[in-house]
Amino acid sequence: MKIFNTFEKATILIVDDNPTNLKVLSDAISSLGWEALIAIDGENAIEEAEYAQPDIILLDVMMPGIDGFQTCAELKKKSSTKDIPVIFLTALTDQFDKVLGLVTGGVDYITKPFNLDEVLARIQVHLKLSLLTKELEIKNQELDRLVEERTQKLSLTLDKLQQSQLQLVQSEKLSTLGELVAGVAHEINNPLNFVMGNLGFLRNYINALTQHLELYHQYYPNPVINITKNAKLIELDEILIDIPKVISSIDTGLERIHNISDSLRNFSRSDVSKKAFFDIHEGINSTLIILSYRLKGNKLRPDIEVIKDYGNLPLIECYPEQINQVFMNMIANAIDAIDELCQKVADVQNNKNYQILIKTVWKQEEELLIVTFKDNGLGMSVETQKQIFEQFFTTKPRGKGTGLGLSISRQIIEEKHNGRLRCFSVLGEGTEFLMEIPVR
Structure with a gap:
C-alpha cells in the first residue's frame, strides 16, 4: 500500500474534455511537484486509473460518452480503483446533482468556474485524509495481526496448560487408583489364603467325622432312645447330605473372590x-x-x-x-x-x-x-x-x-x-x- 505525505510526489488524474481546464489544472498541480495525468472521457479515465493508480481523481461531470457520475460508479465497482478519492468538477449547481455525485462515491464537489487555489487546497485536504485513512488501515491491520498472534499464543498456552493438567490428573488418578486397587487386592488375599487353607482342613475333618458316624451306625444299629430322638431333632441324615453341598458352595465363593483379587492385581499393573x-x-x-x-x-x-x-x-x-x-x-x-x-x-x-x-x-x-x-x-x-x-x-x-x-x-x-x-x-x-x- 502506497503511503505519501503532502511534501512527496502525489499522482493526480484530471478527467475533462475541455483542453483549457486540463492545461490550467495540470500546470498548477505540476508546480507543486505532483504528477498530473490526463484523460478526456470516462472510458479513458477508467483505463488510466486502473493502470496508474492515482492518488486522487478530478472528474468532470459533463463529458462525451459516459458522464462523470457513471464513470465514478464504474470506478467504485472495481476493487483496484474503488478506494481512490474522486472530486467532481462541474458547472451544474442543482442540489440534486450534488447529492447524486456524493451518492455515486465522490468525496467532494467543486463548482465551475473554479478557483484554482480552492482546487489545490481541496486536493491537499483529501491527500491528507487519504494518507490518514491508509495509515489507519495499516495500523488496524497491524493491530489485527498482533491480536491474532496474541490469541494464537494464548490459545497455545491454554492448550499446553490443559494438556499438562490432564496429564497431571491422569498420572495422579492412575497412581491413586493403582495403589488403592493393589492395596485392596493385597488385603483380600491375606484372609482369602487363610480361609482357603483352613477350608481344606475342615473338609478333611468333616469327612473323617462322617465316616466315624457311619461306623457307629454300622456297629450300633439300635442306639439308645435319646440318641435316636436327637438325630431326628437335628435332622442328621439331611445334615450329612448337605455338608458336601455347603463345602462346594464355599469353594465356589472363594474361587470367585480369588478371581476378583487376580483381576484387581491385573488391572493395577504398575x-x-x-x-x-x-x-x-x-x-x-x-x-x-x-x-x-x-x-x-x-x-x-x-x-x-x-x-x-x-x-x-x-x-x-x-x-x-x-x-x-x-x-x-x-x-x-x-x-x-x-x-x-x-x-x-x-x-x-x-x-x-x-x-x-x-x-x-x-x-x-x-x-x-x-x-x-x-x-x-x-x-x-x-x-x-x-x-x-x-x-x-x-x-x-x-x-x-x-x-x-x-x-x-x-x-x-x-x-x-x-x-x-x-x-x-x-x-x-x-x-x-x-x-x-x-x-x-
Missing part, C-alpha cells in the same frame, strides 16, 4: 513408566469382573448381556495400566448409557435385551489392533458427539461425572500409543467407541 507385552483380552476380562456388580439387573432393567467377539490377538506392547483404564472408561460409560435409557423409558417391563458388544480384531498385515465397545443404550446427539472428547464436558448430572474420562482415554490411545479413538452414535439407538492401536 507399568506406567515403560511399555510391556500385554494380553488385551485379559485386561478386558479383568475389567468386566471388577464391574460385574454393575452389569447385574436392578429395579429398572434386567442383567446387561456382555457379548465377546474376540479375535486371535498376539501379545500387544503397550502401557497395560493405562490401557486398562481406557477399558474401564469404555465399559462404565456403556453401562451408564444403558442406565440413562432405562430411566427415560416409561415402561420398564419392555423386555428389551440390553447388551454391550466387545469386539477385537488383529490386522496382521497392518500390524493394527482394533477394539470396539458398542452398546444399545441412550446414544448421543450430533452436537454432543462434537464435544464428547473435550475436557470437563459431561452429560451426567453434577457429582456423577468429571468430564475427564473420555479426554484421558483419547490422550492414552492417541498420544501414548499413536493410535486413534473415535465415536459413532445415534440418539436413542446406542453408541460405539472404536480404538485403533498400531503395534509399530
